[in-house]
Structures are given as C-alpha cells and as structure tokens.
Amino acid sequence: MNAVDFDHNSDPELLAARRQRVAAALLAVLPARCVLSEPEDTRPYECDGLAAYRQLPMIVTLPDSEAQVVAILNICRELAVAVVPRGAGTGLSGGATPIADGVVLSTARMNQIVRLDAYSRTAVVQPGVRNLAISEAAAQHALYYAPDPSSQIACTIGGNVAENSGGVHCLKYGLTIHNVLRVRMVTIEGDVVELGGEALDAPGLDLLSVFIGSEGMLGIVTEVTVKLVPKPATARVIMASFDEVGLGCHAVANLIAAGIIPAGLEMMDRTSSRMVEPFVKAGYDTDAAAILLCEADGTVDEVGEEIERMTAVLQAAGASAIAVSQSEAERLKFWSGRKNAFPAAGRISPDYYCMDGTIPRRKLAQVLAGIEQMTHKYGLRCANVFHAGDGNLHPLILFDANQLDELARAEAFGAEILALCVEVGGTITGEHGVGVEKIDSMCVQFAPAELEAFFAVKRAFDPARLLNPDKAIPTLNRCAEFGKMRISAGQLPFAHLPRF
C-alpha cells in the first residue's frame, strides 16, 4: 500500500543506541527469553494480517505475567518509548503494525485459561488465549463463547477485546462487548485497573464499553472474564436464491419484520458464488444474482418451527430456489462457500483487498450498484459478501499488485466504497478496526471536534500518548493533509489549518 512512514528515528546509529539502552533497561527486569532485539528475531512481528504494511520494530517483548507487563510499561513510560500491543497478529487493519523506534508487546505467552466455571458460566482467561480454545474448553459443559470471528482458530481474546470482534452469529449473540464481563488491564502509568466485574454491571462510568474496541490504545489487557452460553442443541440453514439483489434485500427485511432473528444471515452476490463454487462445490446456484444463507438454532422443535416460518417468508419474498440443510454435514457444506470466500478470492486473483463497511441494510442495493459502477471506473473486479443481518459489507477487490498501479487503484476503490458507506448513513469499519489502514477514512466519518474528543478519551487513559500512537484516530493535520474532509452544512472543516 502507500508507503507509510513510521520511522520516527531514521538515523540507524541513533536507533541502534536507543535499542541498546531500552533493551538493557528491559533485561534488567525481565528474563532474556522475554526480550527480542535482533532483527532475525523481531522479523516475524513486522506485520499483522494486513501484510502490505511492514515495519521492523526496535524491540519485541513477550511477558509471561501481569507483573512483567507492569514492568515493561513503567520502563517504556520512563524512557518515552511507544508500545504496540499484539495478540496473534491476525488483525486486518494494521492495528499491530510496529513502530520503528518502539516496542511491540506480545501477549502470546500469557495463554492460560485461569478458571472455567460451568456453574457461573464464566471463564477467566489470559489475553493470549485463542478465541476457539475457550469454546473447546467449555464444550465438556455444553457451553461455548459466542463471538466467532472467522480467524477464531488463531486470534486471541486480547485482540478480540481490542477490536470488539464479532462473527457470523452476532445479530443474535452479540459482539465482544456483549460477551465480556470484565477486563483487567495495565495502563501506561503502570496502574492495574479492573473494568466491569463479574456482576452484570459495575459502579461508575461504563469504561469497559470504551475500552472494548479501543485497538490497544488505552491499556494492555492482562485478564478477561468472558460469558459462556449454552450450546444450541441443533442448527439448520436455508439456502435461498434470488434473481435480483434487491429481492434478496427485501427478503431480509421481511424476515426481520416477521419478528425472526436468525442465528446467521449471510448474502453473497453472483461474483462471489461463481468465485467459490468451483473451489468448494457447495452446491451454490451460480445463476442467482444473490444467495442468502439463513440459519436457525435451538432445540430440534424450535428449529423446525423457525425454519418453517423463515421458508414461508423467503418464498413470499420471491426466492427462485430454496434448499434446507437436512443434516449437519449438509449445513456445513452450505456454509463452506461463504466461509471460504476469502481463500477463493486468493485463488482466482493474485491479490485481494477486503473492505469492511457497515450500512443500513435498506441501502444495500444502492451501495452494490455504486460498487458496480466503481468496478468500471477503476477497472477492477469486486466480489461482495454481506453479513446481511447486521449490515456489514465485505467487498473483496481483486487486483494484481505486480501490475502497474493496480494496488493504488484498489486502494482508491476501497476508499471510495467507504465514503459511500458513510454517505448512506453507515460506517467505515464494522469489525476489522481502523488501525493504520483506514485512518484517513476516519476523516470522512468524523468531524474535527469528534476526533478531538477521541484524543481526549485517549488522554484519560494514556496522557503520555505512548500506547499504539498514530493508529485509529487521525490528527486534524493529517486529515487536512489528506484532504479527506466531511463538508458539514457547507462549512469546510479544518479551515484554520494550513493546506499542504
């Protein structure tokens, strides 16, 4: 992607001296295995899931315990070193992109399930525990942890807290914010702070709300209490075809209007189904303009009742074909296409760029039409998969980075999609976070006073601005420089700032 200059300290000699000084301070309080400072050791940390952004960090720390986290943060504060927290590094927006003269703090070693209690339906886990590992541990009690981001096999709960991760079931079961009771974290000032609690609420301001989804900019998570919920006895999915995308959108609206909250509700356009079908052979109708996957879960009787109601609504809405999974194997087959949309994109295109806007569902047809026009404008293909239940749209822009300026065109295409999402009343990111990737698009969504308020929130937790600085919230100067401005009531924002 565009060269992003994180190099605050471009003189190699100065950087080497700084590395030596900071490493020595860290090694005075940490075992040697917890501090990596040789480039061959720090190389694996140079990027997260957004691999186009790479930066070798000065030092990587791998604390084993909360006490070590406190010690690292105290040293970094005293030496004014920026800290970039990192979970499994699966994030898609570059939230864990290192800083050249900063420290990466990886929570990978803090990977213990401290306590899992079926009676209270809670698990207390360290931040480096993988999302799926919680559900695996809870399975013996017929319980699970509901949020299921598609990276759940690898991503960690600390990262889920940082990103407020969702999943395909979040319309019914909620996001991370709805499934975490308590976060224990360390501030850059070295204070250990508990947000929330094991009760259903906590006294004072609901700081847990602001912390979850804060992209590692407010504190380092050291322990999380999550809710566990009963595993539904069974699930079945309906696969419905529509000759027009608009009909599919209406069908979704009619399901909701009928009082149905499906456990999962996903839509794919024809480009997507044609992309995945040869790859997974899920039995998708590749002639349909849109395919809707609509899942019911619960007891066998309950699911039977709901599938019947859903089928009636979908038929009335003009579905051209309807298939209901008759077995768990068939349910998984129906889902396999959707779940493999990203790898399938990688199979038919050398590169792809996944966008993550959310829109009011009723605007879907309009937004898809806009994206269709943009494919001509930018000369690139785009496949759309859509979390239809919650309005979260993932356009996959297909390109080849080896072709002249295709990357730049893909990026411009993506930014224009996000601007369209904001224009129709949506947001630039539903679940992947802002990170470094969408920081300029923040200028489109928020006015200067709102960005200032975000900085004020950050200062409340991190007055020294050392935790994951320069991520997620753009400075006003940056917005002015990039010229991405929200024109509000005819007034040009940042009018007082110099133009570049």
Add this chain to the structure above:
Amino acid sequence: MQAILEQFRERIRAAAADRSALRIRGGGSKDWYGQALNGEPFDTHVYHGIIDYEPTELVISARCGTPLIEIESALAQHGQMLAFEPPRFGTGSTIGGVVAGAMSGPRRASAGAVRDFVLGAVLMDGQGEALRFGGQVMKNVAGYDVSRMLAGSLGTLGLITEVSLKVLPLPLREASLRLEMSEIDALRKLNLWAGQPLPISASCWQQGVLSLRLSGADAAVKAALLKLGGEQFDGAAFWDSLRDQTHAYFGGGDLWRLSVPSAASALILKGEQLIEWGGAQRWLKSDGANAAGIRSSVAAAGGHATLYRGADKSVGAFHPLAPALMKIHERMKQAFDPAGIFNPGRMY
C-alpha cells in the same frame, strides 16, 4: 428543533463561561437516584420526537426528550420492544433519561442492559459542541465506543441530545410459572438452568416463591413449561410491577441494589431481599442499615452495592471506586466537561 439545540448550546456556553452548574433533567422521574442534585434545572423534554424508526433495521433514533411511552408505543405497533425493559417511573420518563440512568428491567439477564442496545448518540459537550458517536448500525468499530459509555453517565459528561437504540421483536410467546423454593435452592436452580438452553427471560425470588418468565418460539416455551413444572400464572402485570417497581416490595424505606455475580451464594444481611436477574440483582430493604457492612459483604461476593433509594445519601449512593479507576473517571469527566458544569456531584 434546530433552534432549541442552538438555545441549548448558548446556555451551555454561558454556564461554562461562568462555571455555573446545570442539572440536566428529562422527565425528572429519577431525581431521587444518585447523589446530590446540583445546579440550575436544564429541561430537555422540549427537544423531543422520533427522528427515524425503520422496523426492518431494528433501530430507532430519537431526540432526548422523547417520552419513553411514545417510543414504546411506536415499537409496539410493529411488534417490537426495548428488550432491556427500562422502568417507567410515571409518564414523564424520557429516552435521554433512560440512557443516562441505564436502569434495566427483568429481561436484563437474558437480553442485555441499556448499554448493550445503544448504537449511537449525539452528545453536547461542555463547550456546546455536538459530537456524534457510533451510528445507526449494529456493527461499528470506527473510533472509541463513547456512545455506550454514556449509558449510566447520569448526565455528568454532557447533554445527550439524540440516541439510536437497537430494538428487538416481541417474543412470539410468553408464559409465567411459579415454584415454591428456598432462597438457596432458587439460586442454585437459576444458575443451573442458565447453563441449559432454556428460554428463561426473567426471574424473581421473594419469600419462598420463585417466579419465572419464559419467552420464545412456541415449541421452546412449551418444552420448558413441561421441564420446569410449577404452577402457571398470567404474569404480565407481575413482571410490569417489577419492571416499574410498583410491586409492593418496593414501597417505602431505604432500598439497596446489590449487583453480584449470579453464582454468589445467599447474602446474609439484615432486611428483606428480592432477587432478580437469575441471582445477579438482589434488592435489600433495610432502613438505616450499616452501609459499610453491606458494601463489604457485597464486595466480598464480587459485586457492588448502590443505595438506590434512601433519605440519607451521606454514605454515598454508589460503591466507592479503586483509586486508579477514579483517576480515569476524573480525567474522562475533564475531557468532556472541563468546566465541571454538568450534574456535578450526581455520581461521585
């Protein structure tokens, strides 16, 4: 309506300039809640009206002064509800007050709290700036989630002028049943049942009787009725009386709200208790009680205690915060309300 916002802005700027306190007030139906009421009353009910309600999007947006009853009646027309069941203390309750007070009703343990349903808000801060956080969509991770933090902020961070809330369909079927049971048995059963796929949407234990409400698909409610047994009753009025605290239990005297992990064992405290939320919310009626004793017992159980209604709030309406947490609270207040004009002293 724009003119009203301008008046609000002018008033806030004037108050900030001379550092005079404003007491933000919707319907005034929760004036008894929290610590001291300080400042000149700042009525919000003039800024009212539903801005946008699209049932198929499951979102309603309204101005702060919109009466709760107006919102609920609009939702009911489309078979939808505010699933957190906020208490209606009289007809004056406004949606701004519902969010600022963050009180949730009987469905809280199964459906979620006020903050779980907040999707976005516009906040007029201490400089009179209208700041829009969140939005009208379910999934939104752009910027810090300030709008959810406004739930329960008691107007101390600024004037909430507009909110967007997620709404849910009314359950297809509801049924209520009663079982005779001791407190210890009730707590144990409630925790065990919560670990099973049962459609329990509300619970209440009082004086040896456990009442349950079931909500969901017809098949699920029928199956649960068979499994749980007990005596069915027509529960609508009963659950409303808990929600709105018109139930006889809530009459008179000091009332404590004890928020504890649902799995906490029975709390041995002087005074009568009523237990909701599957064990997670325990009310204690106890005149002139030993506040320090209550707070230490509840804290030992992993929770916190609020002096919910009381003549003498000198012991503090809300549970004291740890110093490191208090420091962040003070800075957060400073961030949004640098002149300290909004509801000073209402929370801490």
